[in-house]
Amino acid sequence: MSNPNDRHMNRLATSPTRPSLAPPRAIETLPIPAEAASDTAVPRLPTTVVSSWKGGVWKTCISASIAERLAFAGLDVLYLVTDDQLDARRRLGISESDPDVARVQRGAGSITVVGLAGAHAVDVLYRSGPGRFGKFDAIIVDTPPVKKGGCLPGVLLIAPTDGDDASANLIRMLRATPANTDVVLVRIDAVPKKEWERDATTIHDASNHAGGSYLPGPLPRTDEVREALNRGQSVWTLPRRGPTREFIQGVESLAGAAWARVRPDTTLPLLAASAASAVHIRGWDGDA
Ligand SMILES: Nc1ncnc2c1ncn2[C@@H]1O[C@H](COP(=O)(O)OP(=O)(O)OP(=O)(O)O)[C@@H](O)[C@H]1O
Numbered sequence: 025m026s027n028p029n030d031r032h033m034n035r036l037a038t039s040p041t042r043p044s045l046a047p048p049r050a051i052e053t054l055p056i057p058a059e060a061a062s063d064t065a066v067p068r069l070p071t072t073v074v075s076s077w078k079g080g081v082w083k084t085c086i087s088a089s090i091a092e093r094l095a096f097a098g099l100d101v102l103y104l105v106t107d108d109q110l111d112a113r114r115r116l117g118i119s120e121s122d123p124d125v126a127r128v129q130r131g132a133g134s135i136t137v138v139g140l141a142g143a144h145a146v147d148v149l150y151r152s153g154p155g156r157f158g159k160f161d162a163i164i165v166d167t168p169p170v171k172k173g174g175c176l177p178g179v180l181l182i183a184p185t186d187g188d189d190a191s192a193n194l195i196r197m198l199r200a201t202p203a204n205t206d207v208v209l210v211r212i213d214a215v216p217k218k219e220w221e222r223d224a225t226t227i228h229d230a231s232n233h234a235g236g237s238y239l240p241g242p243l244p245r246t247d248e249v250r251e252a253l254n255r256g257q258s259v260w261t262l263p264r265r266g267p268t269r270e271f272i273q274g275v276e277s278l279a280g281a282a283w284a285r286v287r288p289d290t291t292l293p294l295l296a297a298s299a300a301s302a303v304h305i306r307g308w309d310g311d312a
């Protein structure tokens with residue numbers, strides 16, 4: 025069945041004429057947690073993981089924004105933070121004095137932020153489920169760098185990269201990615217689309233992962249987004265203009281892919297005007 029949310033994503037076809045690559049050098053076998061070693065395991069709830077081996081490639085920004093977008097669309101989201109960084113909480117307006125398990129309302133839905141690592145996170149994802157934290161429709165996982173988010177089977181893996189080093193690390197991560205995980209490659213920061221298309225294909229082919237797609241436009245760097253994030257303001261409230269609009273549209277497509285795991289037969293509902301505090305005026309706000 026074709027997925028209505030797929031239209032924003034470019035599929036990476038595994039070309040039958042793809043030259044056979046030299047077998048991967050035996051330099052690295054990533055330690056996959058025993059619990060998640062099965063290539064066929066699936067999480068108890070539809071799960072989206074944002075992961076990369078490189079730090080500072082907007083993982084928290086992307087994952088928190090997707091969680092908010094799904095909540096605005098009416099879902100109750102468990103936002104699993106697998107590092108000890110508090111920036112994810114801060115970005116969602118949760119203060120240090122709030123409880124360890126904190127819930128925020130976004131439109132008709134909610135985001136419950138829980139910090140869990142290693143086997144505890146695997147337990148919530150694959151074994152006992154998140155029941156003890158509440159009732160949820162979807163799980164979004166924010167990983168710190170080098171946390172092997174790519175090893176998780178049966179998830180939607182959003183993998184941002186921002187350059188050569190990051191690409192090399194990404195390839196290592198994707199090589200350890202189970203076949204039943206869907207990968208979406210995201211390039212952050214502006215590069216020409218053609219160049220990104222070529223990079224995405226190269227990264228994907230070198231990773232030996234069978235399936236995958238990439239966000240066609242790189243997510244652009246904008247002062248407006250950076251400043252909003254640094255003061256804990258949601259990107260969904262920003263005026264849609266220039267590169268900020270492109271950034272928001274890119275994250276909207278990623279949220280669409282996450283939504284498709286939860287409600288495969290429908291497209292992500294439009295963001296209600298009341299959810300976006302900034303009004304976008306077509307033809308005026310930078311959409312030439
Ligand atoms: N579109 C953007 N334009 C400009 N700056 C951005 C943008 N998105 C994120 N940033 C900035 O980049 C920095 C890193 O973002 P973020 O914390 O989301 O990355 P991360 O990958 O989660 O980092 P870490 O590896 O530390 O977990 C932040 O200071 C954020 O404000």
Ligand SMILES: [Mg+2]
Binds near residue numbers: 084085109167168
């Ligand atoms: Mg982070």
